[in-house]
Every structure is written in structure tokens, then in C-alpha cells.
Amino acid sequence: MSDKMIDLEETATQTGPKGVINDWRRFKLESMDQENLPPAKKELLRQMSSPSKPKDDTRSNLNRKMSVQEYELLKEEDEGCLKKYRKRCMQEMHDKLSFGPRFEGVHDLDSGEAFLEVIEKEHYSTVVVVHIYKVGVKGCEELNNCFDCLATEYPTVKFCRIDAVASGASERFSDEVLPTLLVYKAGELLGNFLACTQHLNEEFFATDVEAFLNSYGLLPEKELASMEDEEENDVE
Numbered sequence: 001m002s003d004k005m006i007d008l009e010e011t012a013t014q015t016g017p018k019g020v021i022n023d024w025r026r027f028k029l030e031s032m033d034q035e036n037l038p039p040a041k042k043e044l045l046r047q048m049s050s051p052s053k054p055k056d057d058t059r060s061n062l063n064r065k066m067s068v069q070e071y072e073l074l075k076e077e078d079e080g081c082l083k084k085y086r087k088r089c090m091q092e093m094h095d096k097l098s099f100g101p102r103f104e105g106v107h108d109l110d111s112g113e114a115f116l117e118v119i120e121k122e123h124y125s126t127v128v129v130v131h132i133y134k135v136g137v138k139g140c141e142e143l144n145n146c147f148d149c150l151a152t153e154y155p156t157v158k159f160c161r162i163d164a165v166a167s168g169a170s171e172r173f174s175d176e177v178l179p180t181l182l183v184y185k186a187g188e189l190l191g192n193f194l195a196c197t198q199h200l201n202e203e204f205f206a207t208d209v210e211a212f213l214n215s216y217g218l219l220p221e222k223e224l225a226s227m228e229d230e231e232e233n234d235v236e
Helices: 008-015 018-031 039-049 058-063 068-074 079-097 112-120 140-153 206-214 223-235
Strands: 107-109 127-133 158-163 180-185 188-193
Touching (some): 107 112, 112 158, 127 140, 140 158
Antiparallel strands (some): 127 180, 180 188
16 A cells, blocks of 8 residues: 555646645645654655655656655645645735735825826726825824824725825815815725714724725725634634
């Protein structure tokens, strides 16, 4: 039985393309604590990581058949390693599917022209959230701080802020309607929230603003964050 071989291509019909299995093999080897393994497994890992084949035969090494002993070791239950591997795969898939632009930090707009440009010229898939504020108006400074946090949590969303006076429309945005949140996508106004802090507690945080926007379906899903929550629940 120990001499029996399992073809990776046959295994791939159930678990995915051959390249995925090879990738999992490498990830598993790199993740295992080799120092605390029994001698027999340590020797098997040595053989797997340093096969006795010519150095220029790398491709054939990756595609070689897998022994039952090696297969049993790789499929051995290891939830922590599996979760790390799933998270890495999710990140790679997310990066490939996120074809729209990504942003860092909050963008400060200094004029009405800059305001119009960010609405009209931004990528059609990008959600643009604009905070119209005024120094000294209650809630504006707190909301600006919340934007700094949300911008790191949602890098595909373009968070912007502009002073009501600099916008050139201060007569439309009096202190009574500030802070105001405007949400756009593909040039279309999706949300218009005047005096938006009236919908929040007197003391609010970035998570409260996030929940408020999510209640209208205005923020994209955070796939990776949901996976991390799931993993934490599994551990508990």
C-alpha cells in the first residue's frame, strides 16, 4: 500500500485544478511547525521539500504523483492552516475582481470645480461619498475623523470632504443642514443626507456612520472582513 501512488490530476477532479493542489502543498509545507513534528513526518517533509531530482526539473516535481503517505500528511486536519490558506486565496481573488481604482485616505476638495470633477469623472464602479462641512459646526469634525477610519476600511470607495464655503454654494449649505453627506456612483446621486448627524447618537464613531450608510446599501461588502469574523467565531 505504501508504494501505491495517487495521481494529482485524479485528485484535482474533486478539489479543483492541479495548480491549486500544488499551491496548497507548498502552503502547507511552509506553515507546518517542523521542529515539533515526529521524526518520521519530519523526514517525509524533507523529502517533499527537497526531492531527489535535478534542480532544472522543477515543473516535473510540481506535477509528479503524490504518494499515499504524502497525501495523508497534506490532507491531515489542520484548521488553522486551512483558514490562512482560504484567506490568502480570497485576497488574491478579491484583488483580481476589484477592477476599479483603489484609494488611500480622504480626498480634500478645495473648490466647486473639484467637487464636480470627482463626481463626473470618477470610474463608473466607484462609490463617491462627500462630506460637506464647516469648521465650528457641531458634528463636522467628528464626521471628518470617521471618514479617516472608513477610508482605510473601504479602499475602493472614494471618501471626500469639502468646506461649504470653498464649494461656492454656502448659501445652499447653511449651518442648519451641516454636516451633509452626498453619495454618488457613475455621476448619479444615490444619497442626500442633510444634517446627517441627527440620525446618529450624540457621540458617534466610524462604525455608526458605516452602519448608517449600510442601512441604505451604499457601501460595498467587505468580503475579507466577513471571513475574519467567521474564523473568529469558529475559534470561539
